[in-house]
Amino acid sequence: MGRYILAVNAGSSSVKVTFYTFANPPQAIADAQVSGITAPPPTLKYRRGPVKIKEELQEQFRTPQAAFQYLLQRCFRDPELSEVASDRDLAYICHRVVHGGDYREAVEINDETLHHLEALEDLAPLHNFSALEIVRLCRKELPSVTSITFFDSAFHHTLPVYVRTYPINQQIAKANGLRKYGFHGISYSFITRSVAQFLGTSQEQTNLIVMHIGSGASICAIKEGKSVDTSMGLTPLAGLPGATRSGDIDPSLVFHYTSEAGKLSPASTKEMHISTAEEILNKQSGWKALTGTTDFSQIAVENPPSEAHQLAFDILVDRILGYIGNYYVKLDGQVDALVFAGGIGEKSAMLRRTLVEKCQSLGMAIDTEANDKGPEDNQTVIDISKGAGKGPRVLICQTNEQFEMAYRTVCSRS
Ligand SMILES: Nc1ncnc2c1ncn2[C@@H]1O[C@H](COP(=O)(O)OP(=O)(O)O)[C@@H](O)[C@H]1O
């Protein structure tokens, strides 16, 4: 058996892979990602030790699986990365799977568990399909390596019944698994541990409001280290808007949008049954629909290029504030910190400043200089609050889903 762990994080528009040593804590030896799969040309980012490469690729990837295969071969063939040259060097492959249904823990893949996960694909075809295609590919092409799937939803198994239940016919709800699951849980698990460590408290004593704001965005209320509410629902569509997702809307909107909305979408294949409405609300909405760009760094600017850009920013701020107020009350005002994470949460000083200034009434304040500077590459958590002691601290956490999966693999198997 090899000595390295490969962690894979496949999204609809990007695939990230990281190789780790099997050590506690795991050390990353190389990190590669392809982004822009849906908006060609795709770009490659590759990091090996101090070496950083960024290039536009000639290749066109039709699917995340194809991008994964490209990344794997590129790493295996890199003469400077001789530690991992083939499947013989790998002990485990960790896969991020967004929807884990009722699974509370990670699952080692065998015929039976894979079959179970395939049944879940129906509940979340848009979000699980690519990840499971990569799992199937690994089983075929790297059969000697054990695959483990980690679920975004698992962290939220502690949601109270009244939070996870939708007020609809309960027989139908139970038969079809219709409830709030919540997502980004691999990230929330990493953040909870890292922030507790940073604050010098145990996780069981840590209460947080955490935002994972990337091209998919969610927020989570964490009480005594456990998720007690989160903004995503049955699928990652609920809650906050994202790059191409609407977030919460009146569900009736679907029936008024177009008479075609209920039909199968043109993207539906034999394996993947999604309706036109799902396609529109997941892939043709959000700030892309408002502004034409999925890149939030073009939206969060002092002088936005159009009113639509300003509107997209204001909508996100408004929806996030609604949840902060909601969760602050649900946590009885006992909040140790408000935490920013995810690509946008970690990089947009303007979004953080705007939000924290609007949370003044909760005793929060931001140190403008620390906020503008943001974290260094090697800093997992930093404090950007001003006037310590008055209200919740304001923190940035550079989250790392791949690390979290590798870490848990090492902890449970060494
Ligand atoms: N400096 C920045 N300011 C605002 N947004 C940024 C900045 N840099 C990157 N982003 C945004 O971060 C998002 C990607 O975040 P990430 O968490 O990696 O997303 P995902 O995992 O959902 O693909 C993109 O929408 C990108 O535009």
Ligand SMILES: CC(=O)OP(=O)(O)O
């Ligand atoms: C659950 C989800 O939305 O994931 P991502 O932010 O990676 O798209």
Ligand SMILES: [Mg+2]
């Ligand atoms: Mg992500």
